[in-house]
Amino acid sequence: MSVPSFPIGVVVVAFNSADVILGCVRSLLAQEGGVPAVVVVDNASTDDTVAVLRAWARETGADLREFAVNDRPARGAAGAVTLIHSGANRGFAGGVNVGLAVLAAMPEIGHFWVLNPDAFAAPAACRAILRAASKTPGYALMGGRVCYAEPPHRVQIDGGRVSLWTGVSGNVNLGRPAGEAVLPRGEELDFITGASMVASRAFYDAAGPMREDYFLYYEEADWALRRGEMPLVVAEGLVVYHHAGTSIGSPTLERLASPFSFWFKYHSRMLFVRRFNPIGLPVAMAYATIKAAQLLLKGALPQAGALLRAVWGLGAPRSVRDRLSPEAQRIAFGRADR
Numbered sequence: 001m002s003v004p005s006f007p008i009g010v011v012v013v014a015f016n017s018a019d020v021i022l023g024c025v026r027s028l029l030a031q032e033g034g035v036p037a038v039v040v041v042d043n044a045s046t047d048d049t050v051a052v053l054r055a056w057a058r059e060t061g062a063d064l065r066e067f068a069v070n071d072r073p074a075r076g077a078a079g080a081v082t083l084i085h086s087g088a089n090r091g092f093a094g095g096v097n098v099g100l101a102v103l104a105a106m107p108e109i110g111h112f113w114v115l116n117p118d119a120f121a122a123p124a125a126c127r128a129i130l131r132a133a134s135k136t137p138g139y140a141l142m143g144g145r146v147c148y149a150e151p152p153h154r155v156q157i158d159g160g161r162v163s164l165w166t167g168v169s170g171n172v173n174l175g176r177p178a179g180e181a182v183l184p185r186g187e188e189l190d191f192i193t194g195a196s197m198v199a200s201r202a203f204y205d206a207a208g209p210m211r212e213d214y215f216l217y218y219e220e221a222d223w224a225l226r227r228g229e230m231p232l233v234v235a236e237g238l239v240v241y242h243h244a245g246t247s248i249g250s251p252t253l254e255r256l257a258s259p260f261s262f263w264f265k266y267h268s269r270m271l272f273v274r275r276f277n278p279i280g281l282p283v284a285m286a287y288a289t290i291k292a293a294q295l296l297l298k299g300a301l302p303q304a305g306a307l308l309r310a311v312w313g314l315g316a317p318r319s320v321r322d323r324l325s326p327e328a329q330r331i332a333f334g335r336a337d338r
Helices: 021-029 049-060 091-104 125-135 201-207 219-224 259-276 278-297 301-311 326-333
Strands: 005-014 035-042 064-068 081-085 111-115 119-121 141-148 155-157 160-162 169-171 196-200 232-242
Touching (some): 021 119, 035 049, 035 091, 049 064, 091 326, 111 201, 125 232, 160 219, 196 232
Parallel strands (some): 005 035
Antiparallel strands (some): 111 196, 119 232, 160 169
């Protein structure tokens, strides 16, 4: 008997995700009651991400089909898992936009779920999306609960808030026990985390794709602020577990972010404030400079240096640029590395 197809498409942007990608994909194919369309966009990984997916398909008989970046396969021709070769590290938003374009060409798909490759979904996640969408059919973006994968009983984010003056964003219920934390209402949030975020087709058609000039960080906050009067929704039962920044060095409850993460976060923060509240830019820059001083006092010199270079427009340090290919550097920094 065939498994019903949900009107949900999932975009997973992978970059050097060999250690985690199968956990993500398997969780999506094991959803209760049906399966979503799964699109993995490989951002020119230099590890074995693609090889791992191919080996899994050979060993299990899974229907994995591969396409080039500009291909738009119909759902019936896309396979259980569609692997898109983006041809370059396009950043988070660039990779997401490639996947969204593939899903938008499938008229059966009404809900576009962006999920990190280092996350895995609870079995009832797709049902939770459809249940919440039936209650608020005109929604823009939908989120749920994202818990740390280790330990799974701690919340990473239940949605976010952001200041248009400092650009500082905050994770609702960060670190709280999942059994005690109360889910916020959509109207209490400014954005949905890009680690697990569902966009309605109506919102995508109205707002367009993500802006790609952030490369990393703040893309989802920018997208949410372009929703007009369409509401944010928090879906009870939409739970994912996240291994938090395995490829870019994002912070966890126990780990300071990497210089790579700091540079892109503060570069994107300044861009975000300049775009949505330009008179707040001096405030944001001063606040960030104080943060750099705090890092220096802690002995985190590389992180402080990366932060200051991002805030004051001095360009990314060599340690950050060298982690990207020349093509990715052109995309991320707007010019070839020198």
